[in-house]
Amino acid sequence: MRIGVDVGGTNTDAVLMDGRKILASEKQPTTENVSDGIVAAIKALFTTSGVAPTLIKNVMIGTTHFTNAFVERKGLLEVGVIRIALPATKGVAPMIDWPEDIAQSIGHHCYMIEGGYQCDGSLNAPLDEKALLQAVKEIGKKGLKTVAVTGLFSSVNASMEERAKDIILNELPDISVTLSSTIGRIGLLERENASIMNASLAHMSARVVKSFSDALKRLNITAPFYISQNDGTLMSAEYVEKYPVLTFASGPTNSMRGAAYLSGLKDAIVADIGGTTTDIGMLSNGFPRESTVPVDIGGVRTNFRMPDILAIGLGGGSIIKTGDALTIGPKSVGYKLLQDSLVFGGQTLTTSDIAVAAGYADFGDKSLVKHLPAKTIADAVAEIHALITEGVDRMKLSAEPVPLVLVGGGSILVNQKIPGTSNVITPEHASVANAVGASIAQIGGEIDQVYSYDEVGRETALKTAKDLAVQAAISAGAVPDSIIVTDMEEVPLAYVPGGAVRVRVKVAGDLAMEDNS
Amino acid sequence: MKFDKKSLEDFARGAAFLGTGGGGDPYIGRLLAQQAIAEYGAPEIIDADSLDDDALILPIAMLGAPTVLAEKAACGDDIDLALKRLSEELGRKPDALIPIEIGGINSTLPIMAAARAGLPLVNADGMGRAFPEIQMVSFNVYGCSATPLAVVDEHMNSVIVRASSAQKAESLVRAIAVSMGMSVMISCYPLSGKQVKAYAVKNTLSLATGIGQAIADGRKTGSPIEALLGFLKTTEYYRHCKVLFDGKITDLRRETTRGFSIGHCIMTELNGSGREMSVEFQNENLVARIDGTVCAIVPDLICIVDRETAEPLPTEALKYGQRVKVIGASVPPIMRTPEALNVFGPQAFGINEPFTPIEEFK
Numbered sequence: 059m060r061i062g063v064d065v066g067g068t069n070t071d072a073v074l075m076d077g078r079k080i081l082a083s084e085k086q087p088t089t090e091n092v093s094d095g096i097v098a099a100i101k102a103l104f105t106t107s108g109v110a111p112t113l114i115k116n117v118m119i120g121t122t123h124f125t126n127a128f129v130e131r132k133g134l135l136e137v138g139v140i141r142i143a144l145p146a147t148k149g150v151a152p153m154i155d156w157p158e159d160i161a162q163s164i165g166h167h168c169y170m171i172e173g174g175y176q177c178d179g180s181l182n183a184p185l186d187e188k189a190l191l192q193a194v195k196e197i198g199k200k201g202l203k204t205v206a207v208t209g210l211f212s213s214v215n216a217s218m219e220e221r222a223k224d225i226i227l228n229e230l231p232d233i234s235v236t237l238s239s240t241i242g243r244i245g246l247l248e249r250e251n252a253s254i255m256n257a258s259l260a261h262m263s264a265r266v267v268k269s270f271s272d273a274l275k276r277l278n279i280t281a282p283f284y285i286s287q288n289d290g291t292l293m294s295a296e297y298v299e300k301y302p303v304l305t306f307a308s309g310p311t312n313s314m315r316g317a318a319y320l321s322g323l324k325d326a327i328v329a330d331i332g333g334t335t336t337d338i339g340m341l342s343n344g345f346p347r348e349s350t351v352p353v354d355i356g357g358v359r360t361n362f363r364m365p366d367i368l369a370i371g372l373g374g375g376s377i378i379k380t381g382d383a384l385t386i387g388p389k390s391v392g393y394k395l396l397q398d399s400l401v402f403g404g405q406t407l408t409t410s411d412i413a414v415a416a417g418y419a420d421f422g423d424k425s426l427v428k429h430l431p432a433k434t435i436a437d438a439v440a441e442i443h444a445l446i447t448e449g450v451d452r453m454k455l456s457a458e459p460v461p462l463v464l465v466g467g468g469s470i471l472v473n474q475k476i477p478g479t480s481n482v483i484t485p486e487h488a489s490v491a492n493a494v495g496a497s498i499a500q501i502g503g504e505i506d507q508v509y510s511y512d513e514v515g516r517e518t519a520l521k522t523a524k525d526l527a528v529q530a531a532i533s534a535g536a537v538p539d540s541i542i543v544t545d546m547e548e549v550p551l552a553y554v555p556g557g558a559v560r561v562r563v564k565v566a567g568d569l570a571m572e573d574n575s
Numbered sequence: 576m577k578f579d580k581k582s583l584e585d586f587a588r589g590a591a592f593l594g595t596g597g598g599g600d601p602y603i604g605r606l607l608a609q610q611a612i613a614e615y616g617a618p619e620i621i622d623a624d625s626l627d628d629d630a631l632i633l634p635i636a637m638l639g640a641p642t643v644l645a646e647k648a649a650c651g652d653d654i655d656l657a658l659k660r661l662s663e664e665l666g667r668k669p670d671a672l673i674p675i676e677i678g679g680i681n682s683t684l685p686i687m688a689a690a691r692a693g694l695p696l697v698n699a700d701g702m703g704r705a706f707p708e709i710q711m712v713s714f715n716v717y718g719c720s721a722t723p724l725a726v727v728d729e730h731m732n733s734v735i736v737r738a739s740s741a742q743k744a745e746s747l748v749r750a751i752a753v754s755m756g757m758s759v760m761i762s763c764y765p766l767s768g769k770q771v772k773a774y775a776v777k778n779t780l781s782l783a784t785g786i787g788q789a790i791a792d793g794r795k796t797g798s799p800i801e802a803l804l805g806f807l808k809t810t811e812y813y814r815h816c817k818v819l820f821d822g823k824i825t826d827l828r829r830e831t832t833r834g835f836s837i838g839h840c841i842m843t844e845l846n847g848s849g850r851e852m853s854v855e856f857q858n859e860n861l862v863a864r865i866d867g868t869v870c871a872i873v874p875d876l877i878c879i880v881d882r883e884t885a886e887p888l889p890t891e892a893l894k895y896g897q898r899v900k901v902i903g904a905s906v907p908p909i910m911r912t913p914e915a916l917n918v919f920g921p922q923a924f925g926i927n928e929p930f931t932p933i934e935e936f937k
Contacts, residue, residue, distance in 0.1 A: 145650045145731075146647040146729045147650065148650035148651055149651045149654075149687065150603065150606045150648045154606050155606055176756045177642075177643050177756065182756065183730070245646060247603065451823075
């Protein structure tokens with residue numbers, strides 16, 4: 059048996075799973091110190107199901123904690139930024155494009171050093187170890203606790219970054235080191251940004267992971283726990299401590315994977331309807347489709363593996379304005395839904411009121427929306443469905459109609475057919491889809507390299523890339539037989555003869571379940 | 576006119592529009608220019624017509640794979656060296672610099688180069704758009720030599736190329752670029768003030784900035800596409816412009832042959848008419864057809880933009896299901912003459928269609 063937990067901004071959800079069965083699910087308010095909310099939610103699971111903590115083999119947790127900390131500039135460390143790329147890249151300094159307030163909290167401790175590779179992994183410049191050592195000594199003098207190291211084309215060849223890490227730890231054994239090759243793809247600036255973000259979260263990640271493990275201890279759960287990352291795969295607790303940045307955007311991923319699981323569909327559109335927004339994404343082969351454009355987090359450009367999510371301003375708390383033409387959102391009453399909306403005795407007309415008035419749902423006091431004109435209700439219902447239809451259409455992978463799966467607390471807003479979809483499904487346990495998604499996450503592996511098709515041929519290149527990705531997944535703890543390719547992308551490099559193609563392969567496999575009884 | 580952070584953003588967006596899908600994402604170019612301006616001050620932007628006849632003007636550009644440039648950026652010293660080597664070869668220093676193309680990355684690099692060199696930058700370029708090859712420049716059309724030409728990398732390696740034609744220079748430089756790591760800086764087409772005045776496409780730095788500004792202003796009022804077209808109509812070069820198509824991408828094919836990104840993008844009209852548009856590209860978009868009938872063709876501009884935000888989309892950023900508008904616009908008259916069409920008209924790209932100006936299509 060295993061437990062899936064989702065620590066959201068408002069609620070902490072937990073589900074108890076036995077193989078493919080959901081035995082129980084619970085919702086509790088998220089607490090300031092995180093662990094209290096987790097303890098409350100899991101305790102409630104044990105109470106309803108009567109299952110003993112010792113029977114739990116794995117715990118999977120999804121959290122938006124780190125994303126929020128970065129966006130809100132809370133509890134971040136100052137970072138020593140080391141770039142190993144000279145003579146290349148000198149024209150763009152680290153953090154050049156960051157908003158000033160966040161650059162301030164990170165500090166401007168940047169060191170640019172000779173070294174790095176070419177796009178085929180061959181040497182571009184040897185590592186200047188003397189200059190590196192000097193930078194490390196300065197970082198030590200400044201008393202910095204964390205460094206981010208970014209090497210030229212390190213996503214193709216990481217050896218130099220690893221050598222740099224040895225030099226750093228030899229001088230400053232207690233410092234936390236983030237290597238960009240472990241985080242990002244080709245595109246130095248974005249990869250460097252992500253590494254700096256990651257380094258700035260080093261202490262918080264240790265704190266949060268400790269808070270999770272304390273919660274499990276208090277519950278007498280001895281099983282290992284994992285944290286889900288933004289591509290729907292799992293990381294060990296130890297790994298999250300090192301790479302908190304990889305949890306960014308795991309929220310939408312978990313809800314989509316959960317939707318896939320609960321509905322039994324591998325290819326579908328998912329709409330996660332919350333209080334303020336609806337996240338619409340596309341499942342292909344059971345995984346969320348990824349975004350191809352760089353993603354901004356808190357104003358900083360990154361190239362994370364992120365699901366391609368379209369957020370629209372429609373949720374259960376969206377405010378409806380009636381007038382010449384009826385409009386919905388993007389303003390929402392948010393968490394004040396239980397005070398401000400009409401059915402709860404408030405003064406604001408919301409989408410939830412429409413759902414009650416139209417007979418889609420029954421909560422609050424129905425009599426408080428009796429006065430609404432039939433035309434208002436009909437117009438609002440039409441507008442809600444039009445917004446969802448538009449969003450769905452924008453996210454579709456092909457012209458073929460696909461099923462639409464609704465999850466999240468706001469899924470009651472939709473009750474009619476959506477054009478362009480084959481059917482609309484609201485599965486059981488839809489409101490805890492996030493926690494379910496966390497509980498079924500897998501172990502992944504990824505490779506991103508440039509090959510010359512003229513030299514090695516396309517088939518050999520793809521096979522080499524696939525094997526490398528599979529190896530990566532196995533060393534991360536996946537069961538070899540279960541590994542499948544989830545995504546493959548070839549990007550020809552324009553303007554260059556020689557058939558250079560950038561190949562990205564992603565694989566995922568089931569977690570090797572450890573027996574801890 | 577002087578560039579600052581805000582106008583650079585507008586300029587880069589406008590340059591992406593004029594890049595018609597190719598030329599590489601100007602994002603990194605913008606940051607390079609931003610940093611050079613912070614360090615050295617913004618270069619003076621001067622009118623082509625203010626140049627002395629015998630002034631020496633040097634173009635500066637990057638050549639290679641945009642993906643590699645996105646990792647390596649530029650170091651600055653490489654740009655300085657390209658200018659230095661060519662100056663040595665010519666036996667005199669340049670009086671000003673000029674962008675070779677106004678689309679993509681090569682629109683912003685010259686700002687960086689001029690800031691570093693303390694030289695003015697001419698408000699003009701060699702095409703009023705972007706093209707994939709060295710010979711596809713107005714200067715070549717009208718008989719200016721592409722060489723001597725300097726190719727350098729960030730290790731300060733350099734090669735001076737002298738070639739019998741711009742076409743030959745192109746193939747030599749490609750080969751050198753591969754051995755230098757697929758991304759190089761070049762300075763080519765040494766020009767006299769007289770040649771610039773006669774053959775450059777003028778005022779294009781201002782125009783690109785205006786395009787980017789119009790899109791940004793349009794976003795504030797909720798109609799960026801209208802704002803963009805409104806601005807284009809006020810310009811001398813791009814005033815024959817229209818939305819050719821409003822659709823959703825339903826098919827994409829890209830392949831690399833001869834070192835270029837070649838392919839097509841198919842869109843279906845959003846209004847349910849069932850009409851389809853196909854756009855063929857070789858790095859840049861070359862020809863747009865609706866149900867098989869040509870409605871815009873190179874050298875005129877064909878730009879695919881996000882239909883909500885009017886953000887110009889490079890070829891590598893296109894994906895299935897994107898809702899886009901395809902905008903067509905005229906190029907300057909100097910780019911439509913018979914001599915010009917010989918160098919970069921449809922036949923130069925292997926398209927077996929005559930050139931028809933966009934304003935003559937129904």
